Amino acid sequence: MNQYYYMPTRVVMGDGCIGNNSKLFASLGKKALIVTGRHSAKINGSQDDLIKALDAEKIDYLVFDKIKSNPTIAIIYEGAAVAKENKIDFIIAIGGGSPMDAAKGIALLAAQNISEENLFSGSYENKILPMAFVPTTSGTGSEVTKYSILTNDKAQTKTSIATELIFPTIAFLDAKYTDKLSVEVTINTAIDALSHAIEGMLSVKSSMITNALAEKSAQLIMGCVPEMIKAIESPTAPAFSPQTRENLLQASFLAGVVIAQTGTTAVHAMGYSLTYFKHIDHGKANGMLLAEYLRLVEKERPDLSTEILLAMNLDNVDEFKSLIKQLLGEEQISQEEIKQYSEMAIQTANIGNCMVKPTKENIAEMFEQSLRCL
Ligand code: NAP
Ligand code: FE
Secondary structure (H helix, E strand, O other): OOOOOOOOOEEEEOOOHHHHOOHHHHOOOOEEEEEEEOOHHHHOOHHHHHHHHHHHOOOEEEEEEEEOOOOEHHHHHHHHHHHHHOOOOEEEEEEOHHHHHHHHHHHHHHHOOOOHHHOOOOOOOOOOOOEEEEEOOOOOOHHHOOEEEEEEOOOOEEEEEEOHHHOOOEEEEOHHHHOOOOHHHHHHHHHHHHHHHHHHHOEOOOOHHHHHHHHHHHHHHHHHHHHHHHHHHOOOOOOOOHHHHHHHHHHHHHHHHHHHHHOOOHHHHHHHHHHHHHOOOHHHHHHHHHHHHHHHHHHHOHHHHHHHHHHOOOOOHHHHHHHHHHHHOOOEEOHHHHHHHHHHHHOOHHHHOEOOOOOHHHHHHHHHHHOEEO
């Protein structure tokens, strides 16, 4: 099979990268819509730095700070209406995956009329507003992916707008904005990035390039695990060193580049139900399922599971499972939930993306082994 790699986002990294590169914003237009969450961007310094950079370039801006976790379809239509009314030239996202994914949808809908019916069709005109992204969690890698993942109440799951059109134009990666992330969000998001790296290695679209990036990402994240465990054990002590914050942000970015090429697999397909129905955080939902998927992979493709365990510097799946339990804790699931979520997961495109394709029975078994069964 031919291999394919495309990642058009310009990436600028390092301390002060927004202020030092303010001219890049001027290349995007004269009026920006800043899409962000309710609180964190105002507290972690990212919004202030951004506004200084926009002022320096005499760029006008408006703040749309209504994005909550797991953004809805309605909020992107609302944001797009604001962008159109105010003749916005480009979109800036600050925040975790939720504001970044919402910003992609807003940039698309502000440039063309797409009905809700056709929102996930994948067939759009070649028009979108430029986008500058500032990730403030280290997990989703949305700053370098072509996905906008939205809560889809009609389908009772999370559904992706997936198109190369929505690759952000520029990403600014400055780890100091992640300094104040809580221990819980830090760990959940890091494990989301680890899922991306591992699922990338298990995708039919994996390649020499994506495997190299995924292995590096997994190594970086595993190198931060001792600090994560220390942070759980002594919650009052200062949590993470600047180097760890930097490594997690880079790992998340690398894993984002990976899934932009490979997509995700069974783990994300299953995790979406845990988030939609049981409100389990996205990273935690995936993380709890990872070890059991790796166990299934081990049965059919031991070469793949060995490669992944080696990248994580672990000896076996059980060691991985107990580490994940220590980091994420446990959740419960009922037999009815397992039946419903397995039926939904088996129908997703992610399953076709798996090198080791689980059956519906395999999926049910993975849910049963990963969560505490009621
Ligand atoms: P998130 O939902 O964006 O944010 C979680 C929480 O963290 C929010 O309460 C947020 O507060 C807070 N927060 C963000 N940055 C902070 C900071 N620097 N300091 C303190 N608090 C901060 O979480 P996420 O895990 O990053 O994103 C999850 C979403 O991304 C899901 O919808 C998932 O499906 C999606 N996702 C997308 C991709 C992709 O390729 N596009 C890949 C994986 C996952 P505020 O609301 O106040 O900002
Ligand atoms: Fe994810």
